[in-house]
Amino acid sequence: DGGITQSPKYLFRKEGQNVTLSCEQNLNHDAMYWYRQDPGQGLRLIYYSQIVNDFQKGDIAEGYSVSREKKESFPLTVTSAQKNPTAFYLCASSIGRSGANVLTFGAGSRLTVL
Amino acid sequence: DQQVKQNSPSLSVQEGRISILNCDYTNSMFDYFLWYKKYPAEGPTFLISISSIKDKNEDGRFTVFLNKSAKHLSLHIVPSQPGDSAVYFCAASVAYSGAGSYQLTFGKGTKLSVIP
Numbered sequence: 001d002g003g004i005t006q007s008p009k010y011l012f013r014k015e016g017q018n019v020t021l022s023c024e025q026n027l028n029h030d031a032m033y034w035y036r037q038d039p040g041q042g043l044r045l046i047y048y049s050q051i052v053n054d055f056q057k058g059d060i061a062e063g064y065s066v067s068r069e070k071k072e073s074f075p076l077t078v079t080s081a082q083k084n085p086t087a088f089y090l091c092a093s094s095i096g097r098s099g100a101n102v103l104t105f106g107a108g109s110r111l112t113v114l
Numbered sequence: 115d116q117q118v119k120q121n122s123p124s125l126s127v128q129e130g131r132i133s134i135l136n137c138d139y140t141n142s143m144f145d146y147f148l149w150y151k152k153y154p155a156e157g158p159t160f161l162i163s164i165s166s167i168k169d170k171n172e173d174g175r176f177t178v179f180l181n182k183s184a185k186h187l188s189l190h191i192v193p194s195q196p197g198d199s200a201v202y203f204c205a206a207s208v209a210y211s212g213a214g215s216y217q218l219t220f221g222k223g224t225k226l227s228v229i230p
Contacts, residue, residue: 004157035220040123042203042220043158058217090157100146100165100209103218105157 002027004106006091011111013078013085021076021109023091032074033092033103036060043090049074078111086113117141118206120221128229133191135224137204140185146209148218149178149189152201161202162189165209194228201225 004025013019025032031050035043045058049068063082068074074093078085089109094101119138127133135149145166150158164171164178164187171178177190191198204221 006157040222042118042120042222043205043218044220045217048217088155092157100207102148102160102163105150105159107157108155110155 004091004093004104006089006106006109009107009109011109013111013113015113016080018077018079019111021078021089021091021111023074023076023106024072025074025091025093025104025106026072027093027095027104028071029093029095029104030071031094031096031101032068033094034058034064034066034074034076035090035092037088037090037108046076046089085111087111115140116221117144118204118219118221120202120204120224122224123222124225124227126227126229127194129196130193133189133194133198133226133228135189135191135202135204135226137187137189137221138185139187139206141206141208141219142185143208144206144219146207147178147180147187148205148207149176150203150205150220151198152203152223158203191226194226196228196230199226199228 007022033048034046047066049055065077091106092103148163149161151161152158162176180187201223203223205218207218
């Protein structure tokens with residue numbers, strides 16, 4: 001079955017540590033996205049990538065980094081520079097680069113900073 | 115500045131009745147709108163969409179209405195079922211103008227509870 005796999009589902013981090021969240025898709029989608037969800041908030045875009053080896057900052061990119069070395073993979077690193085990293089992180093993909101494309105989401109990764 | 119607003123954080127409806135979820139937007143460039151449904155600890159799943167050339171789109175129990183002049187859209191669920199209990203997100207994008215950034219802008223969501 002095609003879909004998006006995010007790992008780990010739950011992650012705990014000490015302050016000052018960088019962590020990397022994995023996102024893999026087998027849908028052959030061109031575009032991939034990372035969103036963050038906080039309680040009572042909508043989904044806010046962190047980074048997105050429309051093509052391999054290219055990515056753009058979203059609305060809240062500070063303290064995060066990404067790479068897109070393969071079409072299938074779009075890992076997100078939460079760095080120690082991110083002031084409030086505890087959140088639910090969602091990876092998504094879409095078939096093309098039009099805003100009319102439907103996003104398919106992964107199941108999410110919950111990061112907790114201790 | 116919130117461009118997509120869902121002003122009702124929660125809504126409770128009796129099973130079998132109609133659920134109406136509302137969404138307002140401020141960016142007149144938005145021309146494609148979607149509704150997503152999200153269960154706790156899961157990713158959102160696509161429910162239904164509508165482009166700005168239409169004012170209504172229907173899919174089974176779900177109907178989305180778009181009022182461009184009022185910059186308002188609504189999702190109707192008829193009849194409501196307990197399994198519909200979830201958070202519903204409204205989202206919008208600039209899809210067809212050629213100036214879009216391929217991003218979806220989401221509202222904060224409305225938690226729907228369908229009471230048996």
